[in-house]
Amino acid sequence: MKTISRRNFNRFLAGTGALAASGGLAMPAIAQARPRVVVIGGGFGGASTARYLRLLDANIDVTLVETSREFITCPFSNLVLGGMMEMKAITHGYDALRTKHGINVVHDTATAIDHAQKSVRLQGGSTLAYDRLVVSPGIDIRWNAIQRYDAAAAEKMPHAWRAGAQTTLLRSQLMAMPDGGTFIMVAPADPFRCPPGPYERASTIAHYLKSAKPRSKILILDAKDSFSKQGLFTEGWNKLYPGMIQWVSASNDGKVSAVDPETMTVETDFGVVHKGDVINVIPPQRAGQIAQAAGLADRSGWCPVNPVNFESRQQAGVYVIGDAAIAAPMPKSGFSANSQGKIVAAAIVAAFKGAAFTSPSYANTCYSIVGTDYGISIAAVYRVENNQMIAVQGAGGVSVANADANVRFQEARYAEGWYAAITQDVFG
Numbered sequence: 001m002k003t004i005s006r007r008n009f010n011r012f013l014a015g016t017g018a019l020a021a022s023g024g025l026a027m028p029a030i031a032q033a034r035p036r037v038v039v040i041g042g043g044f045g046g047a048s049t050a051r052y053l054r055l056l057d058a059n060i061d062v063t064l065v066e067t068s069r070e071f072i073t074c075p076f077s078n079l080v081l082g083g084m085m086e087m088k089a090i091t092h093g094y095d096a097l098r099t100k101h102g103i104n105v106v107h108d109t110a111t112a113i114d115h116a117q118k119s120v121r122l123q124g125g126s127t128l129a130y131d132r133l134v135v136s137p138g139i140d141i142r143w144n145a146i147q148r149y150d151a152a153a154a155e156k157m158p159h160a161w162r163a164g165a166q167t168t169l170l171r172s173q174l175m176a177m178p179d180g181g182t183f184i185m186v187a188p189a190d191p192f193r194c195p196p197g198p199y200e201r202a203s204t205i206a207h208y209l210k211s212a213k214p215r216s217k218i219l220i221l222d223a224k225d226s227f228s229k230q231g232l233f234t235e236g237w238n239k240l241y242p243g244m245i246q247w248v249s250a251s252n253d254g255k256v257s258a259v260d261p262e263t264m265t266v267e268t269d270f271g272v273v274h275k276g277d278v279i280n281v282i283p284p285q286r287a288g289q290i291a292q293a294a295g296l297a298d299r300s301g302w303c304p305v306n307p308v309n310f311e312s313r314q315q316a317g318v319y320v321i322g323d324a325a326i327a328a329p330m331p332k333s334g335f336s337a338n339s340q341g342k343i344v345a346a347a348i349v350a351a352f353k354g355a356a357f358t359s360p361s362y363a364n365t366c367y368s369i370v371g372t373d374y375g376i377s378i379a380a381v382y383r384v385e386n387n388q389m390i391a392v393q394g395a396g397g398v399s400v401a402n403a404d405a406n407v408r409f410q411e412a413r414y415a416e417g418w419y420a421a422i423t424q425d426v427f428g
């Protein structure tokens, strides 16, 4: 495994904008031989942090706690639903993190954090001590926030908002749906994991239905009045799937308040009942369970953090990143979680070395696939000003409207390149 030299670490910090103006690395703050970092959650945020910690300083003892032996990415899971990709292509193992990067990967579930003792208890019975803790558990579903939408209902009306068995279930339902059937998607209010995700999903499912069941319809019932990249999605739908997708905003009674899995119906705030052949409910969410149990979340269900280094505002020495953290205007995306993971790794290394750490910058790009050869994107750069995360004016933007087919074709290829690059960056 290659590590980054002291000089290159300074350069890395300078690149993130994170080294204090006073600069230089002071005396080590923690004198022990091998500082210990425990990372909970081996997804986009957690695995990135673990890997970058070891790249920045191979002396750090890093333990990554992850329930699953394989990680199935949500990014590109919509393509699996649309029959454009196989599940295998979005499944990643942890061997490289173990063997190439020397990370102690433990497949178990963290059940409690003892902040006073600085330890994490695992379901398997063992306890891990840490000097610094990073928590990146992703999301939990708020069961029953939509009446009757509980874990049993999700077996008939999948959310597929965590990739895996739910993705397979929704795909098999779509394959069994009759031509001329109605696919209903229930979309949530902000904030939620992956703002463009529901609309990319409507696109990839439309792609499948257009060739396999062309008389079918897609109805999106939304708890919002607008959505990410709306103009670009609508343009793509009109071009590729004319008349197939109907989107109903919250103001037009699109907000669903109850479901009935027996009758395969959903009911809106104003009592209108819609019946579907396949129903995908993307319910309200909150930070993953361990963040709730460990007192890291506030009443919103998400975790307040200091945007400079993502240290919890509720517990010193604990960093919360990824979807679980309150980082708006950064969206809850894999790209954001990866970007935050790198910054947190640098912040922890700086803390161990007794170096100051200020003014980082973060980035996000979200590609969406509207059709096999039709990609669109949104990108932004973020900095911290007055202790607030802000989007840098003039950096980033969205794909141009009414671009010719070649531009959309190229963006679809960039999306594939992005997926290959980020999964390599996260899982090694």
Ligand SMILES: Cc1cc2nc3c(=O)[nH]c(=O)nc-3n(C[C@H](O)[C@H](O)[C@H](O)COP(=O)(O)OP(=O)(O)OC[C@H]3O[C@@H](n4cnc5c(N)ncnc54)[C@H](O)[C@@H]3O)c2cc1C
Pocket: 040, 041, 042, 043, 044, 045, 046, 065, 066, 067, 068, 071, 073, 074, 075, 076, 077, 078, 108, 109, 110, 111, 136, 137, 138, 139, 160, 161, 162, 193, 194, 197, 201, 288, 289, 290, 321, 322, 323, 324, 332, 333, 334, 335, 336, 337, 365, 366, 367
């Ligand atoms: C359909 C869809 C499409 C998407 N497409 C994109 C995209 O194109 N680009 C993009 O950037 N983002 C995309 N996203 C968003 C992206 O998936 C998330 O933002 C990202 O996964 C967040 O990273 P995370 O580390 O917070 O959580 P995750 O990646 O979900 O990782 C959390 C991990 O923690 C583990 N875990 C949780 N609790 C515990 C515990 N107590 N003990 C041990 N392990 C635990 C879980 O098993 C999980 O592996 C998409 C999301 C969806 C739903």
